[in-house]
Amino acid sequence: MTTTEFTRTSTIELEIDGMTCASCANRIERKLNKLAGVTATVNYATERASVEFPTELGIDTLLSTVRAAGYGANPPPPPAEDPTRAAGPEDAHGAELRDRFVISAALGLPVLALAMVPAWQFPAWQWFSLALASVVVLVCGWPFHRAAAVNLRHGTTTMDTLVSLGVAVAYLWSVYALVFGDAGALGMRHEFSLLPRTAAGGDVYLEVAVGVTTFLLLGRWLEARSKRRAGAALRALLALGAKNVAVLRDGGELRIPVAALAEGERFVVRPGEKVAADGVVVEGTSAIDRSVLTGESVPEEVGPGAPVVGGTVNAGGRLVVLATRVGADTQLAHMARLVEQAQTGKAKVQRLADRIASVFVPVVVGIAVLTAVGWLLAGRPVEFAMTAAVAVLVIACPCALGLATPTALLVGTGRGASLGILVKGPEVLESTRRVDTILLDKTGTVTTGAMTLVDVVVAGVAGGVDRADLLRLAGAVEDASEHPVGGAIAAGARAEVGELPPVVDFASVDGLGVTGTVDGRLVVVGRPRLLAERGVVLPAGVAAGGAGRTCVVVAVDGVAIGLLAVADAVKPTSAQAVRELRELGLRPMLLTGDNAAVAQAVAAEVGIPADDVVAEVLPGEKVQVVQRLQAGGRVVAMVGDGVNDAPALAAADLGLSMGTGTDVAIEAGDLTLVRGDLRVAVDAIRLARSTLRTIKGNLFWAFAYNVAGLPLAALGLLNPMIAGAAMAFSSVFVVSNSLRLRRFRGLAT
Structure with a gap:
């Protein structure tokens, strides 16, 4: 066994x-x-x-x-703790770096000035510089030396090893020259040079030790600030949730912390307040501002039965909401988890940089030793060899490599969250670059997913019936119907003519239509067969219907007065989205289980050729379509929102799930689009590609910096102080370049 x-x-x-x-x-x-x-x-x-x-x-x-x-x-903070921990403008670490930099700059500037301007070098200036430099190197620069010592104790090296070693060599050499050499003599002067000094003598390099320490502290401080700005989007997302809620208990209102709200409880949302949890409106009507989650600037009207999402803002009247998801189960919490997971992960391009960074420091130390030995063997003074070696140590910083990917991911995924785009992981970015075909589910993705009154045809009959009369009479009868077609007609009529009159003697004829009496007139709304059975003659113009539409005829007192067409209407932005997808180099295709006539009509409306329509497919067959395209060499993306789309979303090279759809579809996708606007899919691909371009640009410049800087330093063409400044600002450049993604503008905003 x-x-x-x-x-x-x-x-x-x-x-x-x-x-x-x-x-x-x-x-x-x-x-x-x-x-x-x-x-x-x-x-x-x-x-x-x-x-x-x-x-x-x-x-x-x-x-x-x-x-x-x-x-x-x-360890991770307890669930009840405020997730926006340390969300101030600057954390303790950043404040410490700032203070160290300010002190280092204040004390270091006189040292740099005296070293650079010989005319200012008064007697004993070098001893004055030593006193100031000692504070800068030993106190302000202590974090570098402490970290290097800790790493050395554990048998490893890091970037701090390079910095500490370079600064210590310059400082200790200067002390040796002052105490045991000629540099301590009163009246000693030396010229400043951007290149290592070529003459032997009693020179000091205090300005190198001070300059490198000051520039690196400035770089670290700016880096910490930039990294904090890069993560601001996630902190803002986490801060969206309400902190307390007015819950209805024991016949009254009780204000409690939102963490104490239980699923199934009713809570009150007043104008201006945040919705405390996901739920359904049970009382009241209002407008909900969802821009914080979706980027949509137009508030959404809600009433009894309408779903609401935690973190959105009530812009109108008082609402009573039944909580259906609370705490970690809300859409806001799910969004935050997805964003944080994406920011924590690593793309393939970053793993290459990590492997290089892991062996970089020992290699650089070896290059520095070879540089010093080489220049000594070439007959150069010890000062020159030492300065060149220090320049090698200082300029070779792997920080830019380490920051190239994560900072771009921080900013890109954070910006995506503010636009209603959630990236499940960094590997998704590489998928967007390769995609060349995108399959679009029809119902709920390209179309609204709900029946809508799309056309009204008034028959030229005696009695002068106009469009308003037609809608008022037909809408009144259909308002009593429970059929989706009847609901669409009633909603369309009410939107155009206002309140509908009452109906009496209502009757439903299964599968054919409805009848009723409105204002004393017998109204029949249904298929042509029902009217034919009632002896109604259908004029040719009324009997005509559009492709992909459900058409019903309206008769009053035995006379056909018009035709109403109902369809799953195409979303008004879908055609633009299809054009934009094509401009991105993608081939949009329509994939649906609906019949071919309806699919072709929808495709024609949004601009998809008939050859790129795949209709009448079952859920399992959608997966086969994806696999068939992949077998033909296509890299396939899939956009869908229903349970039947989940297998295809999982099988595609890139799955984009509409957040308005089912949980199963959302879990199966690689990118979640919080809004139901297909243009957000375009924004998602554009943002992902922009983020990937930024990552690659960062890595290029980080590699190029080291490839160019190391040989210059080894050849004795860089002063260590200049090398320190260049190294510090290389990291700042990488982070600043990533921050440009915050300016990304979506089509759907």
């Missing part, structure tokens, strides 16, 4: 403290992944680790592993 053991796993997010570069993230990731059954991804930009681990292992083991590597780790 064979027993198969199943290991239960859990996934948590750990908050990591003390990471200073991409190498730190790689080190923590490697340590965690060495644990049996653990799969971890550490994101330097978000300072979080997403860890899947066997349940029996325990969270304490994960925390101790991270701490043993020399970093801080905190």
